[in-house]
Amino acid sequence: MKEKVFNIRNLNLFYGDNQALKAIDMDIMSHEVTALIGPSGCGKSTFLRCLNRMNDLIDDVTIKGEVIYHDKDVYKKNFDVINLRTKVGMVFQKPNPFPMTIYDNIAYGPRCQGLKKKKALDEIVESSLKKAALWDEVKDRLKDSAFDLSGGQQQRLCIARAIAMEPEVILMDEPTSALDPIATLKIEELINDLKENYAIVIVTHSMQQAARISDQTAFFLLGELIEQNDTDIIFSNPKNKKTENYITGRFG
Amino acid sequence: MTYRTRFDQELEALKLSLIRMGDLVIKNIHASLKSFLDMNSELAEIQIKKDQEVNESEYKIEKECMRIILREQPVAKDLRLITSILKMITDLERIGDHAVDIAKLTVFMEKSNKAFFVDEIHHMVDKSEDMIKLALESFVNHDLDLANQVVQMDDIVDQDFYAIRQIVADAIRNRKIDADYAIYLMMVAKYLERIGDHAVNLAEWVIFSIAGKHVSD
Numbered sequence: 200m201k202e203k204v205f206n207i208r209n210l211n212l213f214y215g216d217n218q219a220l221k222a223i224d225m226d227i228m229s230h231e232v233t234a235l236i237g238p239s240g241c242g243k244s245t246f247l248r249c250l251n252r253m254n255d256l257i258d259d260v261t262i263k264g265e266v267i268y269h270d271k272d273v274y275k276k277n278f279d280v281i282n283l284r285t286k287v288g289m290v291f292q293k294p295n296p297f298p299m300t301i302y303d304n305i306a307y308g309p310r311c312q313g314l315k316k317k318k319a320l321d322e323i324v325e326s327s328l329k330k331a332a333l334w335d336e337v338k339d340r341l342k343d344s345a346f347d348l349s350g351g352q353q354q355r356l357c358i359a360r361a362i363a364m365e366p367e368v369i370l371m372d373e374p375t376s377a378l379d380p381i382a383t384l385k386i387e388e389l390i391n392d393l394k395e396n397y398a399i400v401i402v403t404h405s406m407q408q409a410a411r412i413s414d415q416t417a418f419f420l421l422g423e424l425i426e427q428n429d430t431d432i433i434f435s436n437p438k439n440k441k442t443e444n445y446i447t448g449r450f451g
Numbered sequence: 452m453t454y455r456t457r458f459d460q461e462l463e464a465l466k467l468s469l470i471r472m473g474d475l476v477i478k479n480i481h482a483s484l485k486s487f488l489d490m491n492s493e494l495a496e497i498q499i500k501k502d503q504e505v506n507e508s509e510y511k512i513e514k515e516c517m518r519i520i521l522r523e524q525p526v527a528k529d530l531r532l533i534t535s536i537l538k539m540i541t542d543l544e545r546i547g548d549h550a551v552d553i554a555k556l557t558v559f560m561e562k563s564n565k566a567f568f569v570d571e572i573h574h575m576v577d578k579s580e581d582m583i584k585l586a587l588e589s590f591v592n593h594d595l596d597l598a599n600q601v602v603q604m605d606d607i608v609d610q611d612f613y614a615i616r617q618i619v620a621d622a623i624r625n626r627k628i629d630a631d632y633a634i635y636l637m638m639v640a641k642y643l644e645r646i647g648d649h650a651v652n653l654a655e656w657v658i659f660s661i662a663g664k665h666v667s668d
Contacts, residue, residue, distance in 0.1 A: 407524060434526045436663030443527045448455045 201228045204368055204398045205250060210264035212245055212254065219245045221422045223264070227368070232390060232399045234413035234430065236406065238445070241419040243402045247370050250400065251287035252280050285312070288361030292373040294353035296345035296360075301328075301337050304345045304356055308364045323363050330396075331359035332389050351382025355389065362393075369393065371401040375408065387412050406446055410434045418442045458523050462532060465515055466591060469536055469543075472508040473587040476543050477580050479505065479550040480646065484576050486557045487639055490566060495557035498550065505547035509540045528660075535660035539590075542649040542656075546583065549642040549649075556635045565629040567636065569618050575611035575643045578604060582650035590657045598661070601654035608647035615640045 205227035212220035220242045227233055227250070235243035248254045249266055252273055266273045273283055285308070297304050305324040314320060324341070328334040333355040337348070345356055354374060361369055371390075375383040390399055390412050403409050409416050410430060417427040418441075426439040437443045444450045479501055486495035516537050519525065525533055582604050589597035619637055622628035628636075659665040 406526065410526070435530060437527055446526050447529050448458070450454075 201230050203227070204229050204268065206265075206267040207249075208265040208267065210246070210249060210266060211262070212242075212249065213261040214257070215259045219422050220249070223424045225417060225424060225427060227398055227400055228415070229367070229398045230394055230396075231414040232394050232401060232412055233415040233417060234409035235400065235402045235417050235419060236404075236409050236446075237419035237425075238450070239404075242422040243417075243419045244372055246419065247372055247400060247402050250368070250370055251284050251289060253289065255280070285364045286366050287368040287370060288364060288366040289370045290354070290357050290361055290372070290374045293377050294350055294357050296348070296353050296356050299345065300342050301345050301348070301356060302341040304360050305363045308360065312364075327359040327363040328356075330362050330393070331355045332385065332392070333359055349382070351378050351385055354378060354382070354386060358386075358389065358393075366397060368398045368400065371399065373402055373404060376404065383408075406434070418445060420445070455523075458519075458525075458529075461515075461519055461523075462529065465512065465519070465533075465536060468508065468512050468515070469539060470587055470591065472505065472512065472540060472543050473583060475501075475505055475508060476547045476550065477583055479547055480553075480576065480580060483550040483553040483557075484572075484639070484643075487553050487560075487635075488566070488568075488572070490557065490560055490562070490564070492558050492560070495554040498554035499558070502547055502551045505544060509544045512540045513537065528663075531660045531663060535590075535656040538656045539653050542652045543583075546646050546649045549646050552642050553639050556638055560635060561631070564632045564635070567619075567622060567628040567632055569615055569636065571611045571615045571618065572636070572640065572643070575608055575615070575640065578608050578611065579643050579646045579650060582608070582647055583653065586650055586653035586657060589654065590660065593661050595658060595661050598654040598657040602651050602658075602666075605647050605651045608644060612640050612644040 203226050205225075207223055207225045207227075210220055210223040211218065223246060235247060237243050245254065249262065254260050254262065262274055268283065268287070271278065273280075297307060299307070302324055305327050306320045309320060309323050314323075325334060328337060333352060336352060337343075340347075345353065348356060358369070358374075375386050378386065387408065390401070393399060394414075401413065413430045415427060416430045416433040418425045418433065418437075418439075420441055426433065426437060426442045428438070433442065434446060437446065479498060482494060483498045485491070486498055516533050519533060523529070582601050585597055585604075586601045588594070589601065616637065619628060619633050623630070623633055655666045
């Protein structure tokens, strides 16, 4: 059963005086992949980072509006940001494994939360790696450095690391742009599997990728959400001329 | 400003090929019907051979569409345009086949068969050809209203068909028509009626291409 995970209302974001997001309204549903598309600088990554308050780490940011996560505004005072970031995991453009073993990369989050029992950690490591479709490739080398893995494997490790925290939402910021086509397809297939259990929001510059893997597509332009709709509709019969111009490459 | 100049040129060339195929098919209908009405089997034989050109056009356009899909990965209006063209060339090819069917009847006819003239057949072929022309015109000009008009025009062609059927039936009853010729004439009328149906299909794909909604949706 799909349910609303995020309810974003009139979200505005400023970097100093520069408005990067303008009155964004959007719902993010569970068990769906939502793709954010648009030209560079349109605000899609900024929007993504609003969902787990990653923009807090940037100086001179002002945020107005509401990002409601299960009936609570994540920007209200005293909101538990640490808990938010465990529930809303993130995977970045470039794989960023920690400088430690494969096993420790996955166990890092649960350990930070106080889990010490080896058996429990073993189970989390195994199940997370299985869910990230990496277990069969690394089960015999869990004590090797994560840096020994290929780029595609490192990215799946980062996804496994996010999964280990039992999140509800996984945010992905161009997760395959640094990967070769085969590794990209593996991640895409993984995303399709993961939506059984999680809501996924993905920023991508590949229109074909958005068409292949997402259920909903949102088109951003100059900080505005121009159009959001079923992916099939966006790519076959978009309602807004700006969306059509962008996805057909007649944008200037 | 657009960064898809080459793609746009390819799409324009594709549209032009479709129009040329449409022109060819219209000419073939016209000549095939003339061969029937004039009982001119030589012209009919020429028309039967000309179908090869229509088939080649279909093949070339189909190949070009597949090449564009492969290289350009079209979406939105471009995807609808190419999908529509792929469907429209199938209808044009079928129309071409019906023109051949009419020419083949001419060849089957015996010299002893006595012609029986029905004015409505001229009206019917004119309307069928108009429907194809207007469907293609609506495609080129992105004219949704015109495409919708073509869909409505099918009723006129159908009315002609029923009128011819009535005239032929009366002529049979009054023994004014050669039995074989009556059968051939009704078959020609039926082929023209089918051509009208295919012209409606053309218009429906034009509507899909422009509005993103097919009549069957």
